[in-house]
Amino acid sequence: MDWLLQPTSVAEKIGSMILAIVLFVAIMGLILWLIDRPKVPLLVIVMGFLGPVTIALAVGLFYPAIKTVFTSFQVTEVAIGANGKPVINPQTGQRMTEQAFSFDNYTKIFTDPAMQKVLLNTVYWVVLVPVVATLFGLIYAVLVDRTRFEKAAKALVFLPMAISMVGASIIWKFVYEYRPTGANQIGLANQILVWLGLDPYQFLITEPWNTFFLIVVMIWIQAGFAMTVLSAAIKAVPDDIVEAAQIDGATGFRLFVSVTVPTIRPAIVVVITTVAMTSLKAFDVVRTMTGGNFGTSVVANEFYTQTFVQGQQGVGIGAALAVVLFIIIIPVIVYNVRQMRLSEDVR
Amino acid sequence: MSMSGSSVELPITTDATPEEKVSARKLKRQIRAQEAKTRLSSPWASGLAILLAVLWTVPTLGLFITSFRPPNDIQDSGWWTILANPSFTTQNYQDAWAGAGGTGLSQFFLNSFVIVFPGVIIPISLALLAAYAFAWIDFKGRDILFVAVFALQIVPIQVTLIPLQTIFVNFGLQSSFWPVWISHTIFGLPLAIFLLHNFMKEIPASIVEAARVDGAGHVKIFFVVLLPLLIPAIAAFGIFQFLWVWNDLLVALVFAPNPNLRPITAAIADLAGTRGNQWQLLSAGAFIAIVVPLIVFLSLQRYFVRGLLAGGVKG
Secondary structure, three states: OHHHHOOOOHHHHHHHHHHHHHHHHHHHHHHHHHHOOOOOOHHHHHHHHHHHHHHHHHHHHHHHHHHHHHHHOEEEEEOEOOOOOEOEOOOOOOEOEEEEEOOHHHHHHHHOHHHHHHHHHHHHHHHHHHHHHHHHHHHHHHHHOOOOOHHHHHHHHHHHHHOOHHHHHHHHHHHOOOOOOOOOOOOHHHHHHHHOOOOOOOOOOOOOOHHHHHHHHHHHHHHHHHHHHHHHHHHOOOHHHHHHHHHOOOOHHHHHHHHHHHHOHHHHHHHHHHHHHHHHHOOHHHHHHOOOOOOOOOHHHHHHHHHHHOOHHHHHHHHHHHHHHHHHHHHHHHHHHHHHHHHHHHO | OOOOOOHHHOHHHHHOOOOOOOOHHHHHHHHHHHHHHHOOOOHHHHHHHHHHHHHHHHHHHHHHHHOOOOHHHHHHOOHHHOOOOOOOOOHHHHHHHHOOOOOOOHHHHHHHHHHHHHHHHHHHHHHHHHHHHHHHOOOOOHHHHHHHHHHHHHOOHHHHHHHHHHHHHHOOOOOOOHHHHHHHHHHHHHHHHHHHHHHHHOOOHHHHHHHHHOOOOHHHHHHHHHHHHOHHHHHHHHHHHHHHHHHOOHHHHHHOOOOOOOOHHHHHHHHHHHOOOOHHHHHHHHHHHHHHHHHHHHHOHHHHHHHHHOOOOOO
């Protein structure tokens, strides 16, 4: 039965996949069959429907989140004995360590210059990606609205949403590819510089602008989402509002800015907050394109590096970074939910 | 390619103009108003739109062309010289797929498939059941529990990784696909429940009541009455979850660190780090990884857009 816990061949892998699905269906089928008979108390029925989910979320999300908050306040210290000297482990001869409560992890995040750079980069990401992507999405949605090529034009811009951020990163890494002056450029961005008579440029290495060239990739990915949602919102603007504005003499750009945009404001808010959260949590682009080197790291990437690359001493910092992510997200979501409530009330 | 751009089927537009008793004159007025909303009345508009579309497409096109060029050509000249010097090969794809010394992407491609099916089927099934209970079973504490599930959407995956990993290791699961399946299930559930609950609420209560009067229990109502009506919603979220799982990097890196389990996205990310200059391999590899979500997306685009507009986006 080794292959169940360690599948290696093609057949074993496919076998374990089918087994997992069959097992799941069998268990759920059994639960539903048991509760689907007369005179089963309501509570049991509810547990049949909700039990698996409640357990999964309690054990898989709630408990780990609490645990991580605790970890973020822990540092590893040398254990001090009753005599005021470090305790020595008699077996290994090493000093014993213990976990202690401390704000050190947070202090480090907010005072260490390298970490401050990470925080600053994150701010750039969380502000620039949503604003530019939304602006682009809005303009593009308007430009192609009701044109003959609307469907195709939208699909082209939406496509980056479907491919992975890793795929997008590779596409753009090739655009930014650098060859020294005089050599044939193979990356389009540098070729354009050469065509313009400029020297080729190390887009991904030269600080401080490299962060912004990574941000371009995320904008490229997210613009399609913004465009789709905003386009649907524009099409839903009631005609009578537009007519009233026309009677008042508003046309063209003026009408767009003073009537259409305020009307679709709830959709704009949803798009901006959603894209902001995606940009905050995603580390794929940074990790694939620069690995967080050359001063391009962001909180999500630094979390991964500290937690899974640095080893034991990084875990506390990693936990604190994860909690920072968490804390930044909360007000954004609260604002988002309130906006949704407001727009529902208006309806 | 059918982009669901028509306003009729989008949930956002449910409060738009009623379609009945629209006279020809009124229709004309409506069309004019529709146009006025967005028409910036400039011949530059179309030009700008085309420019932006090209800008959005060229990076992908460039890598796509590159993936079919011989390695020497890739290193010596840009893909835009292809017309002056046309030479194509599929060798890059063969090399990337089969590889040398166990580096081929075919095994990682298989792993992605093994990961994605349970990673989609399990969370959707569980979420459907939970959404049904929240929508149509009246029990004490329902609202509190629903708000709790809704609130769990804000927990970033990062917060949960280390404790979850400890649990999986304690159960001896770390060399199997179980950690990846289970974590994709857990991370997908809150959004899935929320979305499917919204769809379920839209089904008229009279239908459910009628079945109840006929003596059907909750399980029967769920399978016979509601499930068939929810197919579009299931498709919408299914595509979401499929793309999310297939394109995921973080969960794969943490819970499938073993090359034996690694899915294609993580394998490509790894290639970018270790063989960043071998563009013949990277370009072909990237498109091998992209092709599946692309097919899913293009063939089921309407559902995907509907899912997006129903208010759910995951990141």
